[in-house]
Amino acid sequence: MAEILKRSEVPVADTWNTDDLFESIEAWEAAYAKADEMAASIGSWQGKLSDRDNLLSALKAVTEAELLLGRIYSYASRNHDVDSGNPTFQALTARAHSLYVQFSMQSAFIRPELLAADSAYLESLANDPDFADYSMHLDDMLRSRAHTLSAEMEQLVAMTGEMSSGANNIYGMLSTVDMKFPTIKNEDGEKVQITQSGFVPLMMSQKKKVRRAAFEGYYNTLKSFENTIAATYQTSVKGDVFYSRAGKFGSSLEASLFPDNIPVSLYDNLINAVHNHLDGLNRLVKINARLNGIKKPSMTDVYVTPKLGFDIELPFREAYDLMTDCLSVLGEDYQAVLRRAVNERWIDPYENEGKRSGAYSAGTYGVHPYVLLNYKPNLDSLLTIAHEMGHSLHTYLSDANQPASKAGYSLFVAEVASTVNEVLVILELMERHPEGEAFLLYTLLDGFRTTVFRQTMFAEFERESHRMAESGKPLTAQALNEAYAALNAKYYAAIEQPELIACEWMRIPHFYRAFYVYKYATGFSAAMAIASKIREEGAPMVAKYKQFLSAGGSLYPLDALKLADVDMTTGEPVERALAEFEKLLDRYEKVTSDMK
Template identity: 40%
Template sequence: MTITYKSRVEVPEKEKWNFEDLYKNLEDWENDYLWIEKKTAELKKFDGAIHNGESLYDYLSEKEEVSSKLNLVYVYGMLQADVDTRDALAQSLVDRAKQLSVKISAASSFFMPFLLSLEESTLREYIEQEPRLKYFEQDLFEAFRYKAHVLTKEKEEILSNLGEALSAPSHTYSMLNNADIKFGEVTNDEGMKVELTRGMYSKLIEDEDRDKRREAYKAYYQPYLQLKNSIASTLSANVKTNTTLARLRNYPTALEKGLFGDMVPKEVYENLITATKANIGPLHQYGSIRKKLLGLEELRQYDLNVPLVPGVKLEISYEEAYETILKALAPLGEDYVNTLKTFKDARYIDVRETPGKRSGAYNLGVYGVHPFVLLNQHDDLDSMFTMIHEFGHAMHSWYSSKHQPRISAGYSIFVAEVASTVNEVLLIHYLLERETNQEIRKYLLNHFIDQFRGTFFTQVMFAEFEKITHEYAESGKPLNANVFSEIYESLFRQYNGDEVVFDEEVKYGWSRIPHFYRPFYVYKYATGFASAIHIAEQLLSRDESAVNAYIEFLKSGSSDYPLELLKKTGVDLSKPEPIDNALKRFEQLISEFAAL
């Protein structure tokens, strides 16, 4: 039975974050805030005053100290705002931290133009003069890659000062989607009308009663249809901001700007879409299987998430899920498992859904502190998969923070999704290997197929949506609710096939995807999933060298470019094999399921 709480006060302390791990009290936070403010003003003294290795080191070390403290100040407010988006004090802390971030950007905006004005030989001289600069060497030379994309000192300062304004579309959507949105009503088990919540929706959309699914679907999309023009305005502004910045910074396209940091060729992105659409047949076949097994004359969007094996309701408590996860991750070795075991009692995890809490789940690794994992636990199979996914991120943060200096401890989102998805694949293997009940085995296989569809195919569809919408903006075509809907509907039909009969709501799917406010991000779920399939199979073969290579990968942070880090695990995404192999694996799963 899923535990529900009417307020955060009711949740046991052991299932809530301990904010004192960041700051003992608000006074300590305020002291750090004032210190950052003072030090930020002092950063300006370096403008025009860096003439040798020592002064360059002094600037870089002071800037790093300010940035690391800002991270703590920002995270403290953000985490509290996320557990209750209605908390005005927490929101004010976030707003103040954002304003401080803008000030830091403005105070340090001189540096990149200065650095790129140097000859490479001069920079090497500085590093020889001041051995402590070795710590910053990789980042300094990485900056030279951006030479063609950095503006004059004056223009960089203007863009820095506009930082808060440029992030307004994303912030506005976040407030709409998390704090202000009111879903329609659904009928509860007692026959009473109650307001739908996201947590309820994730349950009801999988309910075997089709009327309940339809009712929940209509109630869930109701506010998105009502707000479609407002949301289209925020999304359009976000896309146009991104394309404008790409143009100002001399990138050929917004897509190439999005891939530049990870040094991923645009061909990797385009090949992902091309290969997926060329092998879309098994996904369409799955639609036909779903329609047949559900005994439907028409398959609709609200039929795409209900498990195809009726009568299997797996209720898994938080404690039981945690124990199962630890066993499933045994192939990763004792150190991995024993470390993860400590996270629960140390209160690194905020577990329960409560009113006002941010939806979904995430991990936030804080260097020098620990990972913070947000969940909205519902004591079911999906919740267990969400947990193990976020624990993959958390352990990646843990290992990188322990084995990398601050400057390279953070890791690219590109490789982040590998760590989380490897965990999910290990869990499904563990469950299928031990389950003897045929109905539950079919249920789990169905779950894996749906996970594959959501983490791979849906994300590729989203990636293509982003590519098209940015191309529209770049060519001066209008972007509004109708245009977004036309693009989304067309793609949904291509990916899901002719079996799905469209309700009016389908084409407004774009309006409920927060990831679209982080352009060219979602494709990494798909590349991460394909990479994880390969890595997990190596780990399950109990190949000791594969385990060591993977743990080394987790320890690597951002010490190399993502594609190079992945090559150490045996995955080369510059070639088609990882994507092709993942698509073949999906085809096998469909065949296995069809046979059952």
């Protein structure tokens, strides 16, 4: 096992270059002092926004402050994330966060003041060329007016903000701190305690005895807290219902979709489309079970990866170059930015002591994205590079083509570019490595299982639980268990259903941030549609795709995706993606027919 270096021992060439943000801590301190003054001055515009020129000046001042704050926070966070034990960067990060909070408080008057303004005034601004950079903000204001209360009532609702996070905080403390799981024997016969992070690795064991022990130990523990968790979740759902009704929406779902301008029909269409392909999901699980030597698959078996004997083990730079080469279909200009990223040290590739786990891409307008990795020489890490660079190129092109006020894009589209990259790389690797076809197909199909089918099932559970609350039905542990068990039996009809699977909803923290997991399913579906069209149509489709990447937040998400020839208001992209799933599944079944 390679020794994990201290941050000070990592060669500079293998680190990201935060000097692109600030050349020194002294420069950061000077910027901090300036941003502090800028934040304090924002309040001077309060009560003056009914004047066009004052409003324009205020919006420009806010944008300028946000840009500087972005650099300040990025410098502190990027350095802290690779050296979390460093007290200097701990302090800088805390101060940057505090300054953000101060700025948010100082500028909080702008939205309610504009919402209270005359509609004709806002409409005139939306059509004013001088306000072109802020047209999306103004349109949001106009859309929001129908859901805005009096100033006094809005202030009262805002005061409930801290209470609204209570259920999530309670669940977090209960599930990660107070809840103690039993000890079982792992694959090597060693005693290990089940933990939240260690549960899935145990469920991936090749030994059924280990999987069953982990399954029963984990879910029996959850079940012992079922009434507390149900009461906590009910509180969260009732909060969603309260805010939707206070905002004069027809349902919690409608309220949640409103910021992205998404119709409820899209959510319902996703669920209906996935229902039409559940036979394929069950076929996939049964093929995997056969490859794993399991005759009667159960929900305890779905995490087990078939041993298909393929991997790609390359040093980071070779893996990066392979990924770049696999994306040649996106054009030389796209590849040129990928090369810049690695040559100009936008990326921090290797693990070191005190470095944050996982991977991410973080944008800073006016600089470039930064990419954190913890690279290992395997296919999973190679695909992680492709994924994070997809995010990075989306951010890069958005920032290059949009003003700061329109560069940020919605979570609804955030996973599209990253998934397009992954899919294109996998499909290209299949052509280059026929010996790895089975494993690469498994990887892609498992993405469908976990991202489209599983997240849609979660989305359906959220819809059901909120409908229950909105109709006055109590969300007891029994009611929630029954609802979840029925859904799981619908999605995995051909798979054995252990009674304890009814408790799975209790382990999903995403449910405390309602109605966002569906975006993973729609994003994956849109990405599959785009990737297949790119491979079929070539350059013309690539040009459309880059228009989408360059749109940033200048359009609502559905309108941005239409630039890439993907109309999510119809069921076509999801159906196209699921049809691709069926084709890949047929291919997977054929390729693995002689195995086990």
